[in-house]
Amino acid sequence: MELTNNDFLVGDVVVLTNYFTNFSNELLDVKYLYPNGKIRVTDGLWGRTVVPKEIRPASATELNANRRLTEAEQALAEVS
Template structure:
């Protein structure tokens, strides 16, 4: 049988391999790169966007359990935590310079100057 999965790790190792990942094999298939394509990458500086959240800058560390959840740390510290994709946005240059999330009014002033 010809497979469309070139050099798949199960080939010639697992008797249940029939051209695609089997469910009994110990060789685990890695998630596709498309599954974890994202607008946020490790090292990106982000801020929380929810009302009443801390105005600290956060750094993306990596994906957590799902493509919509990230492990983040407070910039310059060792404090880690989770953040959902919908709850964060990239920090602006003005926010990075101020070392905190800016209010909408402060952001508007920063854009003018």
């Protein structure tokens, strides 16, 4: 299932799906939903505009860790 900007609300905490960015381990807040389907996210200091497929909701484990987990860490968290 592909997410759209309708699946996010301003204030949602998300992480980037691409590990090769400046924000790769940051939890980001959704700040603005553009009418063209793009989303403005920020880490509190820096922001960027993304398309919905570039982000996903942060998991509860990531919220507790205050960072995005690697795929291996996420898999371990789902098992425990």
